[in-house]
Amino acid sequence: MVLVFIDQAAGHIKKSSFEAASYAAKVAELTGTTAEAIILGTVADDLSQLGNYGITKVHTVADASLNNFDAQVYTKIITAAAENADVIVFSQNTTGKAVAPRLSVRLKAGLVSGAAALPELSNGFTVKKTVFSGKAFANITVTTAKKIIALNPNAYGVITTGGSAEVVPFNATIDAAKVTVESVDLVKGEVPLGEADIVVSGGRGLKGPENWGMITDLAHLLGAATACSRPVADIHWRPHHEHVGQTGLAIAPNLYIAVGISGAIQHLAGVNRSKTIVVINKDPEAPFFKAADYGIVGDAFEVMPKIIDAVKKL
Numbered sequence: 150m151v152l153v154f155i156d157q158a159a160g161h162i163k164k165s166s167f168e169a170a171s172y173a174a175k176v177a178e179l180t181g182t183t184a185e186a187i188i189l190g191t192v193a194d195d196l197s198q199l200g201n202y203g204i205t206k207v208h209t210v211a212d213a214s215l216n217n218f219d220a221q222v223y224t225k226i227i228t229a230a231a232e233n234a235d236v237i238v239f240s241q242n243t244t245g246k247a248v249a250p251r252l253s254v255r256l257k258a259g260l261v262s263g264a265a266a267l268p269e270l271s272n273g274f275t276v277k278k279t280v281f282s283g284k285a286f287a288n289i290t291v292t293t294a295k296k297i298i299a300l301n302p303n304a305y306g307v308i309t310t311g312g313s314a315e316v317v318p319f320n321a322t323i324d325a326a327k328v329t330v331e332s333v334d335l336v337k338g339e340v341p342l343g344e345a346d347i348v349v350s351g352g353r354g355l356k357g358p359e360n361w362g363m364i365t366d367l368a369h370l371l372g373a374a375t376a377c378s379r380p381v382a383d384i385h386w387r388p389h390h391e392h393v394g395q396t397g398l399a400i401a402p403n404l405y406i407a408v409g410i411s412g413a414i415q416h417l418a419g420v421n422r423s424k425t426i427v428v429i430n431k432d433p434e435a436p437f438f439k440a441a442d443y444g445i446v447g448d449a450f451e452v453m454p455k456i457i458d459a460v461k462k463l
């Protein structure tokens with residue numbers, strides 16, 4: 150059996166989990182077995198919908214104490230749920246990064262983090278993964294009986310198959326968390342950056358926080374999330390949760406629009422898995438143009454109002 154961990158936020162399944170479910174279903178098909186899922190905490194969404202992504206059975210532990218993520222508590226439950234699993238699939242997000250390595254130790258299972266493709270089964274169980282901040286690929290052959298894969302978001306895609314999953318409670322021992330969450334402040338009214346299809350991002354070229362209206366206006370029109378380079382967050386023009394890159398959030402949207410960002414290697418490390426990159430920079434020598442699918446050499450203060458007007462007319 151292939152087991153996929155389904156991540157939720159505020160009772161709703163995360164977009165990246167539909168992709169992980171689709172991937173798990175395909176791995177199950179390739180290995181001649183079925184795909185099941187586990188989800189922790191109380192969930193508002195209809196879980197039988199996971200059948201539409203190829204999942205046959207969803208195991209739930211609907212305990213409110215699990216609504217706040219705790220790596221140790223989650224790992225223990227998933228370890229028990231994975232008893233009969235040959236392959237366990239995570240999305241390579243904050244939860245997956247914290248739980249998959251712990252699970253790997255507990256189950257003595259080989260782990261491929263940052264997986265970029267389906268396993269190749271012609272000669273063992275080999276998974277292609279990104280290395281060196283996405284600048285290269287490595288092929289990892291997993292030789293342990295149990296195998297864990299943490300899939301890079303947006304590396305495989307969401308595939309619907311039709312169907313409905315059986316939803317069953319999983320009888321888990323729930324340890325008391327060693328860390329107590331006192332409160333959670335959700336950023337309201339914004340598209341979550343890690344899940345966004347489109348991201349509009351600004352750098353130091355925008356000169357100051359008073360000019361961020363052009364970033365937020367375009368983001369609003371496109372239903373996009375906003376992001377920024379690290380110095381922009383460091384000098385408090387934008388909040389730190391918007392900082393993308395090597396030391397910030399790594400994202401892989403379908404469209405990343407970078408405005409007034411130089412494209413330093415540390416910035417690229419967090420955005421170079423984006424499907425399409427558009428760069429607006431007044432310096433034709435800016436390194437970001439080498440990574441761009443589309444580049445506009447121009448002053449953001451002239452180009453952005455024109456783009457916003459054009460999008461408004463669509």
Ligand code: FAD
Nearest residue numbers: 352353354378379394395396409410411415416431432449
């Ligand atoms: P700048 O380098 O100042 O570039 C501004 C750009 O805007 C220039 O290319 C300029 O041509 C352009 N510009 C200026 N005016 C205009 C205009 N009117 N219209 C259009 N374009 C204009 N950075 C990150 O972003 N994320 C990270 O995670 C990160 N981690 C780091 C980790 C380490 C260990 C180190 C050493 C650095 C890290 N950095 C990171 C910093 C990184 O090296 C760069 O300094 C940073 O990304 C530069 O930010 P920027 O492009 O906004 O600013």
